[in-house]
Amino acid sequence: MGRQPCCDKVGLKKGPWTAEEDQKLVRFLLTHDHYCWRVIPKLAGLLRCGKSCRLRWINYLRPDIKRGLLSDEEEKLVIDLHMQLGNRWSKIAAQLPGRTDNEIKNHWNTHIKKKLRRMGIDPVTHLPMQEIHPLEQPRQQQPSSQLDDAELSLRLDNEDEKAIVPMIQPPQEITAVPPPKGNCSTTFGMDVADCPEPMCLSGIGMDGITEAGWDSFAYGGLGVDPFDQYYPGGGFDPTGSDAILGTLHID
DNA sequence: AACCGTATCAACCGCTTCGCA
DNA sequence: GTGCGAAGCGGTTGATACGGT
Numbered sequence: 040m041g042r043q044p045c046c047d048k049v050g051l052k053k054g055p056w057t058a059e060e061d062q063k064l065v066r067f068l069l070t071h072d073h074y075c076w077r078v079i080p081k082l083a084g085l086l087r088c089g090k091s092c093r094l095r096w097i098n099y100l101r102p103d104i105k106r107g108l109l110s111d112e113e114e115k116l117v118i119d120l121h122m123q124l125g126n127r128w129s130k131i132a133a134q135l136p137g138r139t140d141n142e143i144k145n146h147w148n149t150h151i152k153k154k155l156r157r158m159g160i161d162p163v164t165h166l167p168m169q170e171i172h173p174l175e176q177p178r179q180q181q182p183s184s185q186l187d188d189a190e191l192s193l194r195l196d197n198e199d200e201k202a203i204v205p206m207i208q209p210p211q212e213i214t215a216v217p218p219p220k221g222n223c224s225t226t227f228g229m230d231v232a233d234c235p236e237p238m239c240l241s242g243i244g245m246d247g248i249t250e251a252g253w254d255s256f257a258y259g260g261l262g263v264d265p266f267d268q269y270y271p272g273g274g275f276d277p278t279g280s281d282a283i284l285g286t287l288h289i290d
Numbered sequence: 291a292a293c294c295g296t297a298t299c300a301a302c303c304g305c306t307t308c309g310c311a
Numbered sequence: 312g313t314g315c316g317a318a319g320c321g322g323t324t325g326a327t328a329c330g331g332t
Contacts, residue, residue: 055300055326075317093318094301129320144321145299 052086056095060085064092065100098139105137109146117143118151122165 052060067083074082076089085092098104109117113135120131128140128147135143147162155162 053302077317089317090303090319091301097319098300126321140320141300149298 050086051088051091053091056087056099060087061095061100064095068096068100094141098141101139103137104139109135109138109143113138114146114151117147118155118165121147121151 063083063085064079067079071082076093079085079089080087080092083092087095116135117131120134124130126144128144132138132140132143152162155165156168159168160166161168
């Protein structure tokens, strides 16, 4: 009885990915398409389940991944979107190019939640917390409507602020740019429905990439070959900075 | 220097949704 | 309409890094 596992787990490797595994997966995804995730590890010579491959690709190996902390603007956008969408991390991530749902989820749980709490805002409801600890009582009240973006940003940035007036009101409108129509991804701000293929390799349309080459892959206009910026354990460095730890060579 | 508590984030697990026969 | 398989999603865990004592 019970649910069948997503894949045959006998003999499959778990845990952190090695640079070699990353290389195998990227090499395979670069040169093949139209496969389902379940068969990719076998064909790519990986002792991983398809789910694991998919996750690794989406979260770290995708060439358009942005690394590093979220900017102030991104953070505010996440808060705004969370206010409207709740814990729909993939939907939120769709509005932040280069950011993954996992990354946003982690950032929310480790950074934003605390900041909001310090501000006296319930991170779940985005409303002022009813019971504020005496030490965290605001020194003065200020209607949220008087809080502009600059003020909110300032407060979000102030890690040591202990007595901040709670309040954010739902924004008048979402400032996020709607995803462009075109290829196939929700994660990349593209439209899944437009994807003509049975599998879109996590939704970025590998067809387009392999046919047109990585140079033409939408990459925020950086004009960087992402595979020159590959670094183990972290995918690609979009900045092409000295932080690159290694280079992946694709034959 | 060693220990301990906390923070961070990559990865896994299991449920839900979707597409197809 | 139903059942099944695959993909997607969100919650949770665990390893590691970091900071304080």
